[in-house]
Amino acid sequence: MKLSHFYKDETGVTLVGDAGLLHIALSAPGIARIRYTLDSHFSDKESLMIEQSRPINKVQWTLLDQTEHLELSTDLFVIRINKATCAFSYRDKQGRLLTQEPKRGGKTLERTDVYRTAFDTSGGLESNRGADGLKVRAEGINRYLDRQAYHTKLEFEWQPDEALYGLGSHEEGMLNLRGKHQFLYQQNMKAVVPVFLSTKGYGILMDSYSLMSFHDDAFGSYLWTDVDDEMDYYFIYGPEFDQIVEGVRYLTGGAPMLPRWSYGYVQSKERYVSQEELIATVQEYRARELPLDCIVLDWQSWTGDLWGQKSLDPQRFPSPAEMMQKLHELDAKLMVSIWPIMKDGGDNHREMKERGYLLGNQATYDAFQEEARRLYWQQTHDGLFIHGIDAWWCDCSEPFEADWKGAVKPEPEQRMLINSEEAKLYLDPEYINAYSLLHAKGIYEGQRSVTTRKRVVNLTRSAYAGQHRYGTITWSGDISANWETFRKQIAEGLSFCATGSPYWTLDIGAFFVHNKPELWFWKGDYNGGAADLGYRELYIRWFQYGVFLPMFRSHGTDTPREIWQFGEPGEPMYDTLVKYLKLRYRLMPYIYSLAGAVVQQNYTMLRALAFDFREDVSAHNIDDEFMFGPAFLVAPVTQAMYYGPDSKVLEGTRKSRSVYLPGGSWFDYWTDECLEGGRRVEAKADLQTLPLFVRAGSIVPLGPDIQYADERPASNAVTRLKVYPGTDAVFTLYDDEGDNYDYENGAFMQIELSWSEKDRTLTIGDRIGRYDGMPETLQFVVEIAGRPGACHVSYQGSSLLVREGDLNENVIL
Template sequence: MQRKILFYILSLSIVSLQAYGQKVAGQNSSTQKLFRGKKETTGALFTRNAEQLRLAFVSPKIVHIQYVPQGDFKSNKTDICLPRKNEKVAFAFSQNTNFFILQSSALMVRLNKITGSFTYLAKDGKRLLAESPSLPRSAEQINIEKVGFDDSKNKVEKTANGDLVIAHVGSKSIIGTAWKMISRFEWQSGEALFGLGSHEEGDMNLRGKTQYLYQHNLKKSVPVLMSSKGYGLLFDAGSTMVFCDEAPDKKIQLDAVNQLDYYFMYGPDLDQVVGHYRNLTGKVQLAPRYAFGYIQSKERYTNPKEIDSIVTRFRSNSIPLDVIVQDWNYWGNGLWGHKKFDEKFYPNPKEMVTKVHQKNARFMLSIWPNVAGNESVEMGAKGFVLGRSVYDAFNPLARKMYWKDYVNKNLFSLGVDAWWCDSSEPVDGDWNDKANSIANNPRARYELNSAGLNELLGPLRANLFSLNHSRGIYENQRLVTGQKRVVNLTRSGFAGIHRYGTFIWNGDTKATWADFARWIPSGLNYMATGNPYWTIDAGAFFVKSKSQWFWKGDFNKGTQDAGYREFYVRTLQFATWLPMMRSHGTDFAREPWQFGDPGSPFYDSIISQINLRYRLLPYTYSVAAMVSNADYTMTRPLVFDFMKDNLVFDIKDQFMFGPSFMVCPVISPMYFEANGREINQAKTRKVYLPKHSAWFDFWTDLSYKGGQTVVSDAPIDHIPVFVKAGSIIPFGVSRQYSDEKPDAPVELKVYPGEDASFTIYQDEGDNYNYEKGQSATTTVKWDDKSRILSIGERKGSFPGMPEKQEYKIMLVSTNEGARPGKNLITFKKLIYTGESVKVKW
């Protein structure tokens, strides 16, 4: 039976191009009717003619702005922000000839009565942000159309992104209107802006840039801006968007909304701004400890024997591993995205997963939003298919059926531990040869991809699929069990997705040094939005060069090319300091032994990086607890910690990992170019050491003053890493998987020069008992003046917690220029039983 499923898209025609309520050409602003204001319980309502503008205090530091050109306020229904009961915020409301003034204990907001422009000021009157005083906002009314897809005429197109269904549009009809809304701000001189998600361009400071916000294989758009002035903006809209800080029209354009809806969030620290964002959108779930180990993947393992042999080889060669990944095409032929193993190649998938578990590893599986075979028939009969064989993730009943009848029944019940929700955009308009001509035209790509997203999802929710898809996985898995934390590695990300156990990766990248350099600021800007977990395919996804614009790697010989081996090692060194460390890609396998034999420099470097990742686990897992419990950001732009040093604002190749480490990836070849051409140059790179701190070279323990640029060694076995003075870092022992040796000794390394504090967090590692208080923390403090290290009383407990902990404590010398390790003072052993203890030097 032919099925027709209806959706909303933007009409190509625009109704009423008038800018509502705004100054038009030739009109004197002094003759415009003034806004009138009325105090409300949480703020004030301002009106002028048909316009309505509302300001509400969510907290003393968060202001919610809503605007409609005419009619009543109408939510954009994004579910970005969680339902909340606004706290009662004390504020004063007053006015003078030119302004309405609202003032909380932390903020003062002024509204210009003539133009309706808001200005945000700190309580001391210092300006933070102002909307454009002449034209703060404008709106154009647009048509919303209902589109009928005729499934009987669908075609399947084979692409690098899998078998994609090309839907046939059967009918269109106008069913309503929305607004194309533009909001304008005046940024200050010297102000830097960050955020908006992970994008290909590789911009760090977004001032003077244009960024198109839509979901794509290589774009993870998030409508959040963070400022070096200590505030953030969250736009509660689900449409595609444009950020433009270039003349002639500097703007934030929302392509389809019911109302302009944004939040102003004041810190003044950016960690505080992130806290406000998460209070609005939800807390970050604590990922299981194994997610911070090492994850091995490739495109793709093809049968249980191969999976077993890979895990066995890791274990027999004593290479740490926590997760093995099964990528796409485990399903039956012609059933793209079917959530069931093909029995021809996987006769007993439960046994396959069990063998992985018996070797103390976890199993991650790729699942797609596509439905195929019986799924398509069954979900289609209920109206749960959007079109292009994509299920309706916006419908809670469809989300439940997708999970219960297919994912849980056929996959999770086998013992699968973690999900790889691939293709969660779920449509790319330019992922083919036909788009080669617009590969370097960002606006053309935005227009093409926006049209596809609008057609499939509707313009009001074009950016929202991944948020709802992830919600379904998270909420429904939690209904099944609390013994496995949800882990969802997904390609598309949006505001609010962090609350659903997600990690985002930057998409199917290509192996060039220029691309690698752009990954770093792209990821930092994603994590600056308050969504903390982002990662990469170490080595890039595409290695070779083919006809498609995106399949343009520089290394056709792959792992046989010394140039690619060096590239892979440098990208893996970068991944070591990301929230998730994983290796994946096509063209060539990525296991460590593909890059040489033991004793060869590339192989040894890979193994040393994986071992370092496991030694860092006590630190990394404790920082992950800070992310969940204290709204921290694990991998972070330098501006988060050094806002007073404007020299860090546009540094693209340095970042902080937790409160202590500054990581400086190598982003150009030092040994070999492509095809093994040897390079003769110094194996060093320049590093800027931010002001207002001293720094220690992680590898040599030499100390340096901040506020200077140094030349740091960067041989193939490591990248420059510096430790901030006033740090306490817990290191673990080498181990083969994250849960091995839970009672092993911990090395506490103290980097003096300032007072320091660090809280070590422990729990069972992979269940939700921590939500019931089953966890333990130990706070360690260093008093720099008295030279006393205090280990506080352990708070809390959990099943299986070791009663005793052996600490090896090391104090690094602050003698600048001392030889490596010369003045290390070591307190060899301390047995900690949970009671407070002090150690004096």
């Protein structure tokens, strides 16, 4: 597009060319919103992902009119616009190139017809039950032309040493997106978030809800969207990844606090079938002194075949309120699976149908209608929440996947067409990726409307930009038990959290354990289930990895998942699971402080190495290691060392793995050995050992052994503050009441911990803030890695200084 003229207005700069209009608005000093249309005006449709706008006039910016280009500048970055082609280039204030469009111009709009579906009610419905639940398809379908919109294409010329991360969680195991191609549509094992981050120091957020594709391959380097009223995206400058994520959440909203218990261990399987089984399982955990915070009630909690009815079967759950009272007396929570699809015959379905709140298949509720969302919550409240149920598992939140059948997995292009075309039958083609976002909105707003005393926890199988503001955790779908899948999942979690969505998890041990040749997706390697030593080894490695995820949750079909299914006390496999289960709980002060940082500082706890080592090119493609918070580098073991399928003993395998340590010094967590980084090391990795390193310049708070996250041991219980020296360190200890929204009104406390390497002193700063029930005195034991001894201090809220010389070998830990 050739620029003909431009004008400034109260919101930014409008560029008028021979092929449409462009508008640049400064949403913040580091954020620009860019829109492009061929029409005479821009769309006035409300964004679903962008929570709020900031006054444009508060951003300081300038516009220079040069001979060949315009130059729009803020305090942080510059956009240069070529007058001949309207090609954009983005630079930092020092003039260094961040990214640019091709010189011919990088924005393309192509008009497209948008068709909707009219349903002939006499055409009938086809319903079936598969591995992925109930599916209902309308047969009487007529398509009609609804309107015109655009295919959009946004092209880039990325730099040779540039790495890109994000776009959500997919199954292929892509971390660095360079040289890759990805389809962006919602499906089991695909959770889309249209955001990517660059190691050059910027991010792109695409405000679109249609089918998309990402390319950096022989076909070009671009983002393409299927149906949009206009091109609408945000350029977000960091340069650090934490700053880019802060920009994403500035636009899409912050993440609320999840309850403390949600960071404990969550036990699930397909499925617990009765009130008695749920209670007995929790009792067994307590009898064995195995920490546990939540147990999960999977699908078919309803009566008979009334799929999606949000009430419990009275034969198997005769007294829900008493069940919940008993579970709560055992200090355990209950999460219940709820579905957006409902089978004809139940009260929930009848109410939705009578009010016209069902989509065209007459089974899935229309989450795009506000009143339908309210009714869905009301049904959830009246059938479940009123009994004291604690959390939601919004399964199948991408309700129109259609390729989970047959022995042969369709090709990627086929899968994209099968699933996106199925979704377009029932949803506006412009919004097929947004169902989960609005479904989560209804649950969050509904629960918050009835109580502030219980935080919303919503485990969803799908996601979108902005969904995190509704108390969601996304899991990666129904994956299969094999080492290849396990390894790929590491990259998927990192890709998801790089988008600014902080909470991701998976089924520890995978959902499908057996192999069913007649179904392409049921591809586990272990028909013997938990009795197979090969599966036990895989499960242990998966469990070790799960300790360092935002949600620590075991789930799956084919075989049970309770700790005692993998051995008995005194046996190596059982004892190893217990070791890591207890480690998760000892880390609770650290983990909950990270959760506080997610809310207070827009932090990301599950971190690709580029978050902390963006300029280390050697770290860009490492997809099997990650940072968990600022301290821990985690290197999961992703290959069998002891057993293959059918308990086959493996001979001659090494019991170690290669780990890349970025620059600086690192401590082996298990031995306190100090190692220099900037190189690969061979780390011990026998069955009992997860390679785990702590960055020099870290402070890690560790709690006592507890049985559930909110347990408050005896008043003399101590929190260990372990310093890993080598450089200065800062960590903010956070705490609040654990499960209400009082923190939004300031009911929380923070203590800044700081280590001075020069003075070899730890300062425990003044306690800032307070909350109901806060202990007035805290007991700390300070340790320094590599240094014998410890120092016990009694802390009453005022700043304390602990010197290295204060450490005493006689202090009992």
